[in-house]
Amino acid sequence: MKRMKFTLFSVKNKSSFKNVKNLIKLFSDVDISIFHFNEISEDMVHVVFNIKDEYIFGTKISGNQLNMPMNQYINSFYDSTSGLLFIEYVNERYCDEVSQYLKENNVDLQRYQLTNEIMLKTLTLYNGFIKKVELTDSSGEVFLFEVLSIDVLLDKISDEKTKILSLLMLSNKNFISLTEAGIVSINNNDLDYLTNFVRLFPYVENN
Template sequence: MKFKIFKLQDGNFSFERNILKKAFNFLMHRTEEISVFSQTKLSDHIEHIVFHIPDEYITGTKKGGIESTQHFSQFINLFVIDNKVVFIEEIKKNYTKLILENLNSQFAISLKECIIETQIMKDCIEHYNGNVKQLDVTDKHGDIVDGTEVIHLLPNNSFASEYEIESVAFQVRKIDSNDLISLYRNGRIITDSSSERRIFELFDFVGDKIGESN
């Protein structure tokens, strides 16, 4: 699963005031517009919201025109950590754009893209006892550095002040998990985990770190 991470511009993610009404409207009057399908509080820290986006497959040719259309429902997962950090499932970029526009217009919630700092990636690797599979790094001048040459320096406290991690892929080394996790400086996170519990724990850990940063 791939997610894009955002932070709240101001205040808190105040969603509960209108959520029941929005969900009721979805069930009673399904429209062609994006809508909230469900909302679940998973813990004191995590809230799970599902958006419904009606879409359609179109088949045809450039010269011959549209031959057929097939309507379908696309459901997008969104996780809110401590009312500050938001993980939006990234299936298509335009779906993410539609969700951001809906949050802003319907709930007055404004989100901004965030980056995953090098120190946060280091903390995540350490937390999961990660076996690094791939490391893309630049120095403080923005020049590309061969990740294989500096991977042994990752545990050093000075690493984050000398290098910036653009992306890292590592395998979790824990008794109950060998999930593969990829983190990207541009605010993307990918995991192959099939365990909801471990995915929620990952979001909770990363979201907490990002929430603490500026």
């Protein structure tokens, strides 16, 4: 199974995202466009973005440079019930390109931060076994713990100023990784699993 990594966003005007369908351009010279748009269900959309990029090759001595065009396809899943958008994370620049493209086309979105509450809800939802967790306290000191029960974790974050920076759990042979910055990784690329994961992912208003 291929590992899938996503950056999470919250869409403010939920109905605006379906207008993205009108941006499909299979053959286009623009740097970024919609390659594929699929309404999986009434509340779930799968969109593939196409980013035009170039491989650049050269040598240390001659400095000769060869540019080779390439297309980078970025998957995304949008749940209109929660307003959460999962954009496949290849690198930060591609993610910025996709989010900026959507904003320019009237989709109002912002990064979705994962709070302690959201991470704990996800852990409980998937009956996860904690493999590793990274915490930080009010002084900024970082603590790393491995193989914890949820009760021990709850005790360690009982102080409201202690935050979960990252959490790695095992759930039914699937590793799920969450970070405070809104990065989610899953070692499962099955479409049905991914859409169900997006649909069930905890949403907290005004996050």
